[in-house]
Amino acid sequence: MMINLREKILAYGVSTLKNEELLAVIIGNGTKQNSVLDLSQKIICDSGGLDLSLEQLMAFNGIGVAQACKVMAALELGSRKIQADTLSEKIVSVDEVGQHLINKIGNTPQEQLVAVYLNNSYHVIDEKIIFIGTVDQATVHPRDILREAIQMSATQLIVAHNHPNGSLMFSQNDQEFSLRLKKGCQLIGINLIDHLIVTKKAYSSLKSLNLI
Missing domain, CATH: 3.40.140.10 (Cytidine Deaminase, domain 2)
Structure with missing residues (x-):
């Protein structure tokens, strides 16, 4: 699964991945019961998106400290990117x-x-x-x-x-x-x-x- 997602990124760009696929790339591995993509879908569905604390994320079976920290770091990085974006020099409505x-x-x-x-x-x-x-x-x-x-x-x-x-x-x-x-x-x-x-x-x- 991870190989397929990486190939998809290389061939078509990371923007073509769905939310659960992006999350799967960050988490890396699933469990014996659920693939990493199934686990990612469950997290997004149960949380109504990704509005989660570190503790809430770790409550999902298959998410340990390392995976939870990676997800939280990725979310924080995305948030900081948005904060840094400006409308400078554009003509806007x-x-x-x-x-x-x-x-x-x-x-x-x-x-x-x-x-x-x-x-x-x-x-x-x-x-x-x-x-x-x-x-x-x-x-x-x-x-x-x-x-x-x-x-x-x-x-x-x-x-x-x-x-x-x-x-x-x-x-x-x-x-x-x-x-x-x-x-x-x-x-x-x-x-x-x-x-x-x-x-x-x-x-x-x-x-x-x-x-x-």
Whole structure:
């Protein structure tokens, strides 16, 4: 089985492997009762994906410390790769920013406020994590965002933050913060394109709800 998977990677590329096949390559070996692919399918099915702790992973028959550590390391590496990805220098739409941030911050356990800075042609100049923690008027001030915009001569701005609880609804704090940010943007000639709420599967737009 492992030889076949390696041949598949060599012939067609690693992106052609299914999730259970990727996991099988990492685990390496199955048990007398289950092949490594069967074991991988069971882990993915029973866990609803791969949202597992080290202890939960080791509870599966056939997964020892070494295999569990390999899987957790691979998942962490993938997570860090996503965190490192940026939209730099691309021309983007709000939807593209939303989809990008679903991957980047949608699954993080703490709220993160991200600002995406653009020029007049909607090229991304940069994106920055401005704050980690609850986003409200007491913890985040528009100047923290606008200072960066002025330094990089941005004329367009999209802000977003994630809701770890999975809710796509804007809170009163979210709306009040957005209105303060919009006023600050207007004073210095920056267009606040949108404020997005991001979860692990979707995003919502304050602009589309006519809240800014």
